[in-house]
Structure formats: C-alpha cells, structure tokens
Amino acid sequence: MSTETIIKAAEAARAAIVANESEIEHLDRAIGDGDHFINIRRGADTIIALAPELDGKTPSEALKAIAMKLMSTIGGASGPLISSFFLAASKTEGIDAPWTAETVARLTEDGVAAIQKRGKAGLGHKTMLDVLIPVAEALKAGAAAGEDAAALGARVVETAAAGKDSTRDLTAHYGRAAFLGERAIGTVDPGAMSSYVIIRAIVEAR
Amino acid sequence: MSTETIIKAAEAARAAIVANESEIEHLDRAIGDGDHFINIRRGADTIIALAPELDGKTPSEALKAIAMKLMSTIGGASGPLISSFFLAASKTEGIDAPWTAETVARLTEDGVAAIQKRGKAGLGHKTMLDVLIPVAEALKAGAAAGEDAAALGARVVETAAAGKDSTRDLTAHYGRAAFLGERAIGTVDPGAMSSYVIIRAIVEAR
Amino acid sequence: MKKLINAADAVLAESLAGFGKAHADLVEVSQEPRYVIRRGGGRPGKVALVSGGGSGHEPMHAGFVGTGMLDAACPGEVFTSPTPDQMIVAAEAVDGGAGTLFIVKNYAGDVMNFEMAAEMLDGESATILTNDDVAVESSTHSQGRRGVAATVIVEKIVGAAAERGDDLAALKALGDRVNAASGTMGVALSSCTVPAAGRPTFDLGPDEIEMGVGIHGEPGRRRETIRPVDALVEDMFRAIQKEIAPEGEVLLLVNGMGGTPLLELYLVYEAVAKLCAKEGLTIARSLVGNYCTSLEMQGCSVTLTKLDAEMKTLWDAPVHTAALRW
Amino acid sequence: MKKLINAADAVLAESLAGFGKAHADLVEVSQEPRYVIRRGGGRPGKVALVSGGGSGHEPMHAGFVGTGMLDAACPGEVFTSPTPDQMIVAAEAVDGGAGTLFIVKNYAGDVMNFEMAAEMLDGESATILTNDDVAVESSTHSQGRRGVAATVIVEKIVGAAAERGDDLAALKALGDRVNAASGTMGVALSSCTVPAAGRPTFDLGPDEIEMGVGIHGEPGRRRETIRPVDALVEDMFRAIQKEIAPEGEVLLLVNGMGGTPLLELYLVYEAVAKLCAKEGLTIARSLVGNYCTSLEMQGCSVTLTKLDAEMKTLWDAPVHTAALRW
Ligand SMILES: Nc1ncnc2c1ncn2[C@@H]1O[C@H](COP(=O)(O)OP(=O)(O)O)[C@@H](O)[C@H]1O
Ligand SMILES: Nc1ncnc2c1ncn2[C@@H]1O[C@H](COP(=O)(O)OP(=O)(O)O)[C@@H](O)[C@H]1O
Ligand SMILES: [Mg+2]
C-alpha cells in the first residue's frame, strides 16, 4: 500500500516534470547547464520502471532499491542528492508501519537532512533546499498539530512556492549557478523549481 | 610610355574589380570557393605597387617583372594563369617597339595561348578563356582590318560580354566549378566575369 | 540541431563503442556500467588512477586512458556527472592493490558522485579535485572554482608519477601541487548544443562572446563584443597571472573548445607567447589542440602551469593514450 | 564573422609564427616566402617530400612535417594555392640530393603552381596528385576528382618509405598506388567562413546538409535534409565502395572538418565499423580526428584505403610530427 503510494507519487511527479519541461529547462539553461529537466525526468522514469520489482517489497526495501537505482541512473548534482534522500527515507523510524502524516513528515525530514549532509548547502544558498527545508518543517509542524490532510497539503504547496520564489533574488553558493555570482540574481533555481513542481503534483495526486 | 600604359591599365582594372566585388565574389561563392575577388584584387594591387620599380624599364622587362611578381603573390588557379599571360606577353614579337593595335593583338594572343597551355582548358569549358579567346580573336581581326580604335574597343567589350554570358549555360570542365557538374549551369564563371569587367575597364580607360 | 548522431539517447553508447573499436589495442570499454580501462586492467603494485565526468569534453577523459596516464575513465551522460556504480566497478577493474586515486573536476555533481564512490569502495583511496578555472572569483561561492583544462595536465603528470611507482599519498600531493600551480581562462564565440536538449545552451549575438565561459557553456565573467585576439588573450592572461603569479618556466596549454580551427589555436598561441616574452616567462612545454572540449563550441581556453623540474620530467615521460602520445 | 584573429590579412603569418614556436623542436618556419621545413633541413641521400596547399586545412600540411612524413610544407593563403617561389625555396632547403617528390591535391590552382615550381626547380622531381574524393563522378569533368583526406595517408605511407631510403621513382609509384587504393566522401552540416571573405562560403538551412562537400566548401552531390548518421554513413560508404571496391583489410580515416565534436567522430567510426563488418571488411588500421579540415566547418569525411602488407608496415613505421606521432 505505501509502496504503491511511492509509485503513484513518482507517476504524478513525472507528469508534472514533463508538463513543466520548458520552464525547468529554461532555468537550468540560464544559470546551469541545461540538463536538469532531463536528469529528473530520467529519475522519475527509473522509479516507474522499477515498479514491477518493488511489488511486494516493504517501504524500507522499496525506498532503498529506489535509492540505489537512482544513484546509478540520474548522475549530475541531483543524482547523489535525490538518492541520498531515498536512502535516508528508507531508514526512517516506523517507515514499514502504516504511513501517517507523521511518517511522511519524518521521512521528509530525514531525507532533507541527508541532502544537506551530502551537498553541504543550506537555506538561502539558492538550491532545491530552499524548497525542501521549509517543506520539511511545515510537514513536521502540521503533523504535530494534527492538521487535516487538505489544509496540510495546501500549506505545503504554499510553502514550496514561497521557497521556490525566494531563490529568485539570491546568489548561489553551491551548484553550477554559484559560478555566476551576481548574474544568477533574477533567475529561480532550477532544482527549487522542479522540487516545487513535484511536491505540488504529489500533494494534488493524493 | 607603354610601361605607363600597363600601370594605367592595372589601375583601371583594380577600380573595376573593386566596383564589381559583390558580383564576382557571389559567383565564386556559388560555384567555387569564394576567393576569386580577393585573388585578382591582390594581383592588381601587386602590379600597382610594383610601379616604382618598373619606371624606366622596357615593356618586355616590365611585363616579365610583373609576371614573376604575380606568380608569387596571386596563388590559386588564377595566379599561374595570369602570370603565364604576362610572361608570354613579355616575349611577344615587337613588344619593345612603340605599341600599335597589332602589338596589343599579338601580346593578347600570345598571353591567351600561354593560359591555354598552362591550364589545358579551351573554349566552352566555362573559364576565363570563354572571354579571352574570342577577345584575342576580335583584336587580331580588327587590327588586321585596320579598324579604328573606338570601333575596335566597342567590339572587344561586346565580345567579352558575350563570352562571359556564354558561360552561364555551360557545365565546367576545369577549375573548382567542374566538381559541380550540372549544378554549375545557370551561374556565370567568376573568372569569365572578372575578365570581362577588367577588359571593359581597360578599354574605357584608354 | 544538426548532429552526426542517430538518436540523442544513443549518442554515448554508440560513440563509446566506436572509441573502443578504434583503440582496441589500448583500451577496454564496458557499456553496463559505462567505463573505459587500460587494456589488461590493473598493474599490480601501481596506484590506479581513475577519472571521469560528464561526456562532451572529448578526448577528456577516455582519450587519456593508457600507459603513463589514466587507468580508467567513467563517462557520464553529456555534461552530467557519472554515477558511483561506474566508478566503483571501474576502480575495481584496475585495482593494483596500491590504492585508487580519483581525479575529479570540481563540480557539485562530480564531487558528490565520486565522494559516494570513495565511501563505498573497499580499499584505500584519495581524491584530487581540480579547480583551475580563474574566470569566477572564488570569494563569491562556497563551491570553489571549476575544474577545466588543467585537469589534462594533472592527469598527465600524476599519471607519469604513478607509472614510475609513486605511492598514493605522494601522488595526491603531486596532483594538488600541479593543480595549485595552474590557472585557466576560457572564452566562447558560440554555444554548444547538448544532444538531449536539442538547442544551444546559451545564445550569443552575432558579435558577442562569453569571456570566462565554463566547459558546459556556463556563463563566465561577462558577455562582451568580440575584439582582436591579442586583446582577448591579454585579458585571459592577466586573469590567470593574478591567480597563480607565474614566473620562470611555464607549461602553456592552448585548448580548443571543439569548434575552433587549429589555425586560430596557433594564432592564440602566438598571442600568449608574445605576452609571456614581455613578462619574462619561458614557455618550457606546450600543447595546442582540442583536449578539454565543450562539444562543438567555438572558442578556446588558455592554461598556464608553473613548472618545476619534477613536473617537467614527468611531463616528458612517455605516454601512450588515444589522444596523447609521446 | 567571429574568429580568434587580429586581422584577416594577418591570420596566416601569426598562426604560422605560433606554430613555429609551439613546435620549435620539430620544425623551422620561414615567413618570406612562407614554408615550414623539418628542423635542420634536408637529409643527405633522402628524397625530399614537399607538400602544400591553401591554408585552412590544418593540421594538413604543416602539422605533418617531421621525421617519417613530410620534409617541407608550403601554406598558401586560406583556401588559395601557394605559389611556385615558396615551393622552390622550400624544396631547396630540404634537398638531400636524391630528388624532390611533390605531393599535391588535385585542384587546378595547386596543380598549376606546383607544375611551375617543378619546371623551374633544378634537379630531379616527381609529383603525386591525390584525387580521392569520390563525391563527384569523374566523367563530368576533365580536371578529375578532388584531392582530400587520403592525402594524409599518402603523406604518412610515402613519408615512411622515404625515411627508409626508397628512391624517387619507387616513392612516386607507391604514392600513386596508395592514392588509387583510397576513396573519400565528406558531408557538411555547416559552412566555413574564409577570414578574408568575412561570411560563410555557403548557406545551409537549419536542417540541411551538403552531401559530398569539398574541403573548401565546394558543393557536393546534393543538398539534403539531415538524416540519422547511420543512413548518411551508408551513402558515403557505398559511394566509396563503388569507386575502390575494397575487400580484405582497410585503413579507416574518420576525419573531422574542424567543427565536429570528437564524440560524434567516434559515433561515425562506429557506423562505418558496422558496415565494414557487414561487408566482410577488416579495419586493420584507423585514425579518428581532425586531420584534413575546412576551417570551422561542422561535418566529417570518411576515407577507406585498401591495405596491402607493405602499406601496413609503412603506416606502422615511426612518425614524429606536430599532428601525428607514434
Ligand atoms: N550542493 C547542493 N545542495 C543542494 N542542491 C544542490 C547542490 N548543488 C546543486 N544543487 C541543485 O541541483 C540543481 C542542478 O541539478 P542538475 O542540473 O540535475 O545537475 P548539474 O548541476 O550537475 O547539471 C540545482 O539547481 C540545485 O538546486
Ligand atoms: N584550367 C583553367 N584554365 C583557365 N581558367 C581556369 C582554369 N581553372 C580555373 N580557371 C579560372 O579560374 C577561376 C577561379 O580562380 P580563383 O578563384 O582565383 O582560383 P581558385 O579556383 O584556386 O580559388 C575560374 O572561375 C576560372 O575562370
Ligand atoms: Mg544541470
């Protein structure tokens, strides 16, 4: 059931990535090397293609298999970051029990912490973390407060959008955009954009 | 006096080449490699730059000096052909006596024969010879008939124009345009065009 | 997009297959996972040199696999870092029991993927991060400078030292030293086009150039109007000079970005040579050609490496790879 | 036009100066008249190999001057044949008393200029005319086929034979044999721009290619829409096959026109290799890279040479030039 959730989320993510191709590609062409769209689409495709193998696996097994597979297929900067997310999530406490809002909040928190550890970036560095860190916090707070699913979903999407927008006025400290210095100001970070788009799609698909 | 004539002719030729730059270049870009304009302008410049050295030389000495200098400056297909023309002309019978219409006809005939010998092409092969061979014949006939200078000049220009136009419907057998086969049909040969332009300018400058 | 390819997603596999056939005497190619190793694999007792990075920079790195240079190279998708599994399998295939030295260009993706490989690899390993691109002032970012063409010089010199039997720690120190002694600055006259993207990575006006461009088409210091090459090269030279303060003998690498005629690269060499003469620098060694490219980009980079006696000896040591041989 | 140059009319002089400095251990460069000779000049008793042609095809020919290949090269202006005075002075500078062998690509200008040089030169000489371009059917013109990339193969093989002491007549016969055993077909994805002209030699639409293009941007067989490289290469292969009917062992040269990424050239290699396998041909020797270029043109040419045992031995013989070394 929760493994199905993962596949369903990946399918929603893929559709959202494709629907926002030109926007994501445009941003990485502007302040990166133009391949972010391709990298994350490859990631989503990989998870979906893995579905038959995941059948019957526990969430921890499925998340770990996904992590290993993503690690060897995405490449680039996003590959290690995204696969670190899944690897950490596979070890999240209670991941094999039925999922609650708290489970989702916890796996997100663990996953985002792993991304920070791997990439050494933090809030305000104009990366995907400017979306992911606030989203993890919103999930945690909402779950703790027992917020209902619809309200929590809306808040998460809003938080992701704000995080994404916040990258526009920043200079980058990590990733290719960092080499641009001041010239990166005015352009949203592609990884932040794709994270927002994916999160929104997953929330909406729920 | 006749050495001065040569310089004067070169100056007229240069002006005509420059005035027809785009046309000549266009043709060599279409059926050659685009440099014919540059090559012949370099030739005219070379003769003009040589003027001080030619001062006081006999026509045979001057024509030979020009031939040797052109041989080492023009290059390409036109270099050997044009310098062969001047080398043969320098040896033309009676070249150091005061020039008459017959002298001009003879030196042209000798020069054109040398071009044929060097390049192995003949009439109808879509080269500069489609202008030069008929012009040499017209000069010879006119001089033999004692035609007056103005009439002869007009006939020469007319002959050159017709020769140039005749290359339009031909396929080439020599030079780069030969590699084009049927595709060369419809485009005037650049060497024929430049020969026409130069001959017209020299006649008009007389 | 016009390219000599069959399909964007088959580019790497087919090109690598051709590379393997064209240089079957020198290398072995694996497609799954993707890597290129020296024919016959590891040499017992020798530190294994493993590099890699996104494709599109050919001959770097696969063209430098062979005697006296790399033991293995891991090509990623075009402009996308390879993945840890490639690096691990390649490193195991060339393991000589003396440890693995990774040579990695300083990009977030490459750094993280090689880091994961190093963590997962059994046996000792060390990593040299090249970061010779002086285009972007390092103060503005935490990632540090980009690794570009000096990587070739590091791979050649460290490769020679590995061949003579230096140990892992010595090689790591040597590589860091060569990298620190090197500075590179690039300029683009046109963009490159990533096959999977299908259109140019950036757009330049008919008279515009990108000064300080990265080898993935990343923007550099500024967009400006083209000037005579002497003026462009002077700016590039000064930027390098400021960072590495060369004196005495240098190695000069004039590197084509992929779409620049050799005629122009030698002209650039002449421009740099004039400046070196003016500054009292001796070009003791040099290399001119396409070594660290950016697909079909027109432009070039200039690299200066301050040379010492050991580096010269190692530079001159025999090398036998697809792209460098003496 | 964007180029790494100072002024169109200084391109050749400055590039040649840079070439001379970058390869001072191998060559000597003269600017007035323009030529490049092996460092130290002629070898007594050895036939002197002299080539040349318009510039813009680098590394051809100056990049092939050195041990085991050319003794001298005469560069003309870009895409314009050099002149007899250059050839005569160069030939004299490398004269070893055993005669001069001119290697000339079959273009009206080159043929006539070298012919004049041969006529004026004291001492014995012979000329090999290369005409390997199968793009244009030879029946349609009296000039015969163009000489293109197989010239590199002729220069390498004849150069090795000259080095071992073959006489003028034997070298001439060998060169003619290699040339006759070779066929080349090129394709352009983009035009080149002659610096003095300042704009592209020809115009191609966004999806158009020129099949059978010449190395000066001369039109070829047809203008067509780009297709997958396997299909393009099949046409090129068939055109060559029709002319030289290869069987057994061949040498394969996949030559970049100047603006093509190496990634694509190896992909082309793979496409040719698949066809060779299908036709029962063995690629016994090969070369992939930019050897006979057309400034920054994107595209490539494929050359096949039918090999015999002697040619293979001579191909494998040591060569030490700026562009080829083994
Ligand atoms: N150190 C890092 N920490 C977090 N995110 C990063 C880091 N470096 C890069 N990123 C993210 O990765 C995105 C780029 O990913 P992608 O284009 O797939 O890889 P690459 O930069 O290797 O081409 C950036 O937009 C940024 O959001
Ligand atoms: N064999 C030949 N005989 C006479 N004229 C020739 C011959 N070959 C070429 N030409 C002439 O030379 C012209 C081209 O000259 P040019 O562009 O200067 O040299 P290249 O073809 O070497 O670039 C052609 O248009 C043609 O008129
Ligand atoms: Mg990217």
Ligand SMILES: [Mg+2]
């Ligand atoms: Mg021409």
Ligand SMILES: [Mg+2]
């Ligand atoms: Mg990338």
Ligand SMILES: [Mg+2]
């Ligand atoms: Mg020409």
